[in-house]
Amino acid sequence: MKIKQLSIFLENKKGRMRNALDVLADAGFNIRALSIADTSDFGILRLIVPNPDEAKEILEKNNFVVKTGYVIAVEMSDQPGGLSTILGILDDSDINLDYLYAFVDEKEERAIVLLHPEDIDAGVEALKMGKATIIPSEDVYNW
């Protein structure tokens, strides 16, 4: 139910993000989803890739600091109000979100949101109860 996510520390300097992405590209990793959180000094690059543990190892070999964590992938209807419905479910269960990012899965013609609640297990539980469609990791990696 939970999707493994890579978080990479980046200095807020020209070319740093590209460096990280080049390492993954050279190793043949295709990125499924990506977001970046940034401050004036540094950024955190969050990625979903197939074989995240292997990707982590390769990045670390190239001197990046990497952590793995989990997010929940939820399908939403690709029309106005789609995301709001999902957020409403979490809201009703009093679950706080740290961050989220969303994208469109063109193959399946659906929109997907990746959620990082403070308490991930409670989040999964609430979404199940609210009849949201949670996408398993195998599907995410095969987009």
Add this chain to the structure above:
Amino acid sequence: MIWNEEIECMAHDELKKLQLKRLQDVVKRAYETVPYYKKRFDEAGIKPEDIKNLDDIQKLPLTTKDDLRAAYPFGMFAVPRREIVEVHTSSGTTGKPTVSGYTKEDIKIWSEVMARGLTMFGVTEDDIIQNTHGYGLFTGGFGVHYGAQYIGATVIPISTGQTRRQIEIMKDFGTTILIVTPSYGLYLAEVAGEEGVGRGDLNLHSVGFGAEMWTEEMRQELQNRFNAPAYNIYGLTEIMGPGIALECPEQDGLHVMEDHFYPEIIDSESMEVLGNGETGELVLTTLTRHGMPIIRFRTKDITSLKSGTCSCGRTLIKMERITGRTDDMLKIRGVAVFPSQIEKALLKMDGIEPHYQIIVTRPQHLDELEVQVETSPHLFSDEVKELVGIKKKIEHFIHNEIGLRVNVTLVEPKTLPRSEGKAVRVIDKREL
């Protein structure tokens, strides 16, 4: 083990007598053979005969690095050049280098004081010493070399650099004593980790470190990474090189080889001599050196002296760890800041890598201090707010230590320059 018990454990009064006799002798020799001293003593109205007790040394003029530089290259030699068997120079990063000349007898003295110090670290003829100090004009390599050979230990004169080879040799030769600068030691440990060489693969009994500023926290780090006690070596090229003062197993100050080097502490503003335990600039006089006697040299190193009998049995006076240099002192918004203070603050953070760089700028007529620290897996968090919190925490530790707000920047691992010798810790971009 004590190398020279007669001297190292000598009764206080006897040592003072020996020092006075040697001081009178060196002052006389300097006055008679080195034009620089004759001129300076004459200007001050001092004659060698005026030295009647040890306190009379205070009547003698102080010698600075600039004075030595003005005598470049051989103007400070007290013997004909043909009696000089070896020369070394300071790095010359701040101008013309200063030259240090040694007679055969001086090399013997150097070997003796280093042998005493290495014995404090537990070195015997059974040991294998890997000497990563550079062999060349820098005194570090040769000083350690002479002392170790005098003891009869096996020396690996590998010098600095070829880090992977260092690790291979350390493992294959079964090195028991490692001599490093603290920053190079930490770099070696880091590379050893990458090569999969763990603490268990090494056979180190002790680590001797010198030639660079250090903090107690850095020593702990070295001890931890090499799984062996680490001891400091103090020295400077102008006086002799390493061997002027070294740490005994107490790890609480360095015993000054007082029978050869007479230490004083002065207030670097008023030039007044300070008392036992007071902190100020270290001033050294060579009591026995033949080739180039140095009278009251201002080292610019900041420390204090403590007399008494050490629990190791030695009576030689102890010098505190050097806490700064009058010239690496940064004046930030009028406040004196030493890199060692920042290092101390940084090493309070768990999981921090001991590599850092201090950058001073003056963007709008006001000094700004930036401290760059490498992110480690231990420090990194996926949450922006936690990462900002870690940065704030480091800033807070530094603020507590130096009383100034600084900006800490987390940088990617292994992006700060690693040293193979003396680390460059401060980049001052101010245009003053």
